[in-house]
Amino acid sequence: MTADGVRTFLRGLGQTLITLGIVVLLFCVYELYFTNLYTDKEQSRLGDAIHETWAAPPSPSPSPGVKLAEIPLGSGVAILWIPRIGMVGRGHAKVVVEGVGTEDLKRGPGHYPDTALPGGVGNMVVSGHRTTYGAPFNRIDELRTGDAIVVESRDTWFTYRVTSLRVVKPTAVEVIYAVPGQRDAVPKQKLLTLTTCNPKYSATTRLIVHALLDSALAKSSGEPPALTGGA
Amino acid sequence: MYGWLWRTFPGGLVGKLLCSLLLTTAVLALLFFVVFPHVEQLLPYQDVNVDVPQSAAPLDV
Numbered sequence: 001m002t003a004d005g006v007r008t009f010l011r012g013l014g015q016t017l018i019t020l021g022i023v024v025l026l027f028c029v030y031e032l033y034f035t036n037l038y039t040d041k042e043q044s045r046l047g048d049a050i051h052e053t054w055a056a057p058p059s060p061s062p063s064p065g066v067k068l069a070e071i072p073l074g075s076g077v078a079i080l081w082i083p084r085i086g087m088v089g090r091g092h093a094k095v096v097v098e099g100v101g102t103e104d105l106k107r108g109p110g111h112y113p114d115t116a117l118p119g120g121v122g123n124m125v126v127s128g129h130r131t132t133y134g135a136p137f138n139r140i141d142e143l144r145t146g147d148a149i150v151v152e153s154r155d156t157w158f159t160y161r162v163t164s165l166r167v168v169k170p171t172a173v174e175v176i177y178a179v180p181g182q183r184d185a186v187p188k189q190k191l192l193t194l195t196t197c198n199p200k201y202s203a204t205t206r207l208i209v210h211a212l213l214d215s216a217l218a219k220s221s222g223e224p225p226a227l228t229g230g231a
Numbered sequence: 232m233y234g235w236l237w238r239t240f241p242g243g244l245v246g247k248l249l250c251s252l253l254l255t256t257a258v259l260a261l262l263f264f265v266v267f268p269h270v271e272q273l274l275p276y277q278d279v280n281v282d283v284p285q286s287a288a289p290l291d292v
Contacts, residue, residue, distance in 0.1 A: 129279055171282045206279070
C-alpha cells in the first residue's frame with residue numbers, strides 16, 4: 001500500500017469514527033431532551049382535554065369504584081399532584097392516561113386498566129417513566145412516609161398518604177393486586193400504588209410507592225391542605 | 232467521505248452549502264424520527280411496569 005493509500009484509509013476511518021461519536025451524542029440529546037418535548041406537548045394537550053371534559057356537564061361518568069371498561073385507552077383519567085417533588089400546578093401536575101403500553105407512557109403516567117379509579121376501594125395503580133419522556137416519577141424515591149399524593153378527579157381531590165416505599169423484582173405483580181400481596185383478597189382499603197423503574201437509567205428492579213387514602217375533598221371547597229401548604 | 236460529498240455537490244459555494252444543509256436535515260430527521268425511536272426500545276428506560284400477565288399490560292419487561 002502506498003503512503004497515499006494509507007493516508008486515505010486513515011482519513012476515512014477517522015471520519016467514520018467521529019461520525020459515529022456524533023450519532024451517539026445525538027441519541028443522548030434525543031433521549032434526555034427530545035423525548036421530554038414530546039411528553040410536554042402531549043401533557044399540555046391532555047390537560048386541555050381533561051379540563052374541557054370536566055367543565056362540561058357530567059355525562060354518565062364513571063364514579064369511584066366503577067369498573068373501567070368505559071375509559072378509553074389513552075385518554076386522561078385524573079391529575080396527579082405530588083407536592084414533595086414539585087409536581088404541583090398546571091404544567092407540573094401530571095395528567096394520568098388510561099393504559100400502561102409504551103405509547104401511553106410516552107404521554108404521561110399510566111393507570112393500569114382494571115385497577116381502582118381515584119378514590120375507589122381497592123388499589124389504584126399508576127406507572128410512569130423514571131427517566132426520559134418527561135420522567136414524571138424521576139424523584140419518587142424522595143417520598144417519605146406520610147407525604148401527600150393528591151389525585152384530582154372531576155369533582156374531588158383525593159389526598160393519599162405514603163405508607164411505604166420498596167424495591168421489588170420486575171415480576172412482582174402482587175404489588176398491584178387490590179390488596180397488595182394477596183391475590184384474591186376482598187379489598188376494603190382505598191390504596192394508591194406508583195410503580196417505576198429502578199435504579200435510574202436501568203430497570204433491574206422496580207420502585208414501588210404505596211399510599212392510603214387520607215381524605216377526600218369536594219373541589220367546590222377549594223384545594224386540599226396538602227396543596228396549600230397545610231400539611 | 233465529507234470531502235467527496237463537498238466535491239460532488241453542484242453549484243458554487245451557495246449551492247454546496249444548501250446541499251449540505253439539506254442533507255444534514257434529512258439525516259437528522261431520519262435519526263430522530265425513525266432510527267432513535269427504534270433503538271430506544273432496546274434500552275431499559277421504558278420498563279416501568281411490573282410484569283402483568285396477558286392483556287392487561289401490553290408493555291412488558
